[in-house]
Amino acid sequence: MSLSLNTYCRIKDKEVHINGELFCQFMEEGSFLRSVYNHIGLSYPKFFKMDALSQLGFLGAEMTLMRSELETYADDEVAVIYSNRSSSLETDHAYYNSLKESGIASPALFVYTLPNIEVGEICIRHKLYGENNFLITERFNAAQLLEQCEALFADNAAKAVLIGWTEVNGDEHDGFFVFITNTSVEDLTAESLTDIYLDR
Amino acid sequence: METKARTGLSEVYVGAKSIICPLGDTPAKVYDAMLRGETGLQQLERPFGVETTSHVGLIPNSFIIEERVDSTKLENMLAKCYEHSVSKLQYDPFQDEDGLVIICTTKGNIDKIDRDDDPRLPLTRLSQFMRQSFDLGNEPMIVSNACISGLLGIITAARLIRAEKYEHVMVLGGDVVSEFTLSGFAALHALTEGVCKPYDKNRTGINLGEAAAGLVLSNDDTLFKGRCDEYVSGTSANDANHISGPSRTGEGLHRSIERTLNPASVSAGQIGYLSAHGTGTSFNDEMESIAFERSGLSDVPVNSMKGYFGHTLGAAGVIETLLGLEGMKRKELVVSLGYEEEGVSRPMNIITRTTAPTSDYFLKTASGFGGCNAAALFKTR
Structure with a gap:
């Protein structure tokens, strides 16, 4: 199973697959995202300030965009449209619990209580001035994301879109990232995207 | 047709306004109050338990009369806006496949975070609530993109109509004031004392307010009973x-x-x-x-x-x-x-x-x- 014209990255069950091939796996408890960060040889200190949701979305973007000829696009031609089920709920609880336990609200945690912060982190890292959106769906919704891509392309608002699904539940990470261009989109169907997502 | 000839963009009409905010529950009432220079911001002693002198904009309970079973304040606000907006249309197109509802919110029912695992906390709950309450033809889309969520919802709606994915889209925006948001903005030192003073020399920060509002975008201007404008x-x-x-x-x-x-x-x-x-x-x-x-x-x-x-x-x-x-x-x-x-x-x-x-x-x-x-x-x- 492959999406021949699109770069894609799947992060699930402590494994990273890029374009359908196993890229890396780390089975130790608790340090998966940091291990991936080290594995790709990144030096980006801001990574360690991010919450797990942003780290997951950031790493997915990193591994997908570095294989997507990003440099061939103007800085406002690439949109980032991410989605998930739980918004920033895990960090919401962390923020609220720390407020209740210490009586002091943490500004550093509060900033990450919006899901689109991870999109902001990606735009900063890759200097992307294009369109953004963050959609909340019950499960990975390929049809909705493809619809968004088609609507952006039809409106000449983007030439490519990085779509993402990022769900974090404690030590479990579920990420899926696809770089979709205005020419490759025709070959994609919601079914083919969903099949690849469900394959891992 | 003038717009189309000039820009090549197909028509998208916007109308059927609905609103619930501290100043009132119809666009006319709210705008009249604004013209009179009234503010819906009020001073409260430790609002939601947060130490701040910043005034807050709260919706009077009298604006939200019909309580649905197990529904939250925000859900009732959104439901009321939906009903108001639909009442300004010739018919309800959102029960059909070619109609879509977009819900724009940053934090949804975040006022329920103090209860352990309240099932109403995930944002997806808003989508389920609206679909069940109004027998919607499609699962509502939820846009959660910080403080541009509402405007981004409108832009997204127009694009989906122009790309011929849907013919009619209702955009609903809503958020409530809670301990969660108020304490967070206080921690960021972003709250003003008293009332905010945008663009003024002595401005020091924001007030938080709660509101819900609705607009309908459509490719058909005859959908609207009254006037509509162009997106x-x-x-x-x-x-x-x-x-x-x-x-x-x-x-x-x-x-x-x-x-x-x-x-x-x-x-x-x-x-x-x-x-x-x-x-x-x-x-x-x-x-x-x-x-x-x-x-x-x-x-x-x-x-x-x-x-x-x-x-x-x-x-x-x-x-x-x-x-x-x-x-x-x-x-x-x-x-x-x-x-x-x-x-x-x-x-x-x-x-x-x-x-x-x-x-x-x-x-x-x-x-x-x-x-x-x-x-x-x-x-x-």
Whole structure:
């Protein structure tokens, strides 16, 4: 199973697959995202300030965009449209619990209580001035994301879109990232995207 | 047809306004109160247990009469707006496949976070609630993109209609004030004492307000019982600069304005009214003044509505767009409440007495955390 014209990255069950091939796996408890960060040889200190949701979305973007000829696009031609089920709920609880336990609200945690912060982190890292959106769906919704891509392309608002699904539940990470261009989109169907997502 | 011939953009109409905010529960009532210079912000002793002197904009319980079983304040607000908006249409098109509801919110039912595992906390609950309550033909889309959520929902709706994915889209924006948001903004030192003063020399921060609002966008102007206006174009752009502070150069906002006006072949000088974000924080308002100057908008009559009902977060883009359209219709633009003395580095034509728009074009902008910005252009008919 492959999406021949699109770069894609799947992060699930402590494994990273890029374009359908196993890229890396780390089975130790608790340090998966940091291990991936080290594995790709990144030096980006801001990574360690991010919450797990942003780290997951950031790493997915990193591994997908570095294989997507990003440099061939103007800085406002690439949109980032991410989605998930739980918004920033895990960090919401962390923020609220720390407020209740210490009586002091943490500004550093509060900033990450919006899901689109991870999109902001990606735009900063890759200097992307294009369109953004963050959609909340019950499960990975390929049809909705493809619809968004088609609507952006039809409106000449983007030439490519990085779509993402990022769900974090404690030590479990579920990420899926696809770089979709205005020419490759025709070959994609919601079914083919969903099949690849469900394959891992 | 004039718009189509000029710009090549197919028509999208916007109307069927609904609103619930601290100042009232119909667009006319709210706008009348704004014209009288009233504010819905009030002082409370330790609001939601948070140590702040910042006033808050709360919705009176009397505005939300029909309680549905197990439903939250926000859900009742959204349901009421849905009903109000649909009552202004010839029929309810959202029970069919070609109709879509978009819900714009930053935090949904976050006021329920103090209960362990309340099933109403995930944002997906809003989608389920609306679909079940109104037998909707499609699962509602949820946009959660910080403080541009509402305006981004409107832009997304228009794009989906132009791409022929749907014929009619209702955009609902809603957020409530809670201990969660109030304590967070207090921790960021972003709350003003008393009431906010957007663009004023002595501004010190924001007020939080709660609201829900609805608008319907459609490719068919006969859907609306009463008047409707035209959506022309809109875009979003990221600053690529900082996750919680606006760009010093207004880069993303400037770009989103340029990318909104250019495809419509409308110049900055043709804009008759600008409804800005104007939160009342030092950095946001200064950033906007820079972006507006770079975009050639310094002479356009501009206001911020935050002094009337506070920053309503995910609802802001919807509520401020529909009240802006109300002002365009009446040809009476409200004063930028709280503004007294020039307090940004670039010139702005801030509205200090009720004034008429200088043309039929209305531009709405918004900016938010995550470095996001959005702009949308409308034309009154």
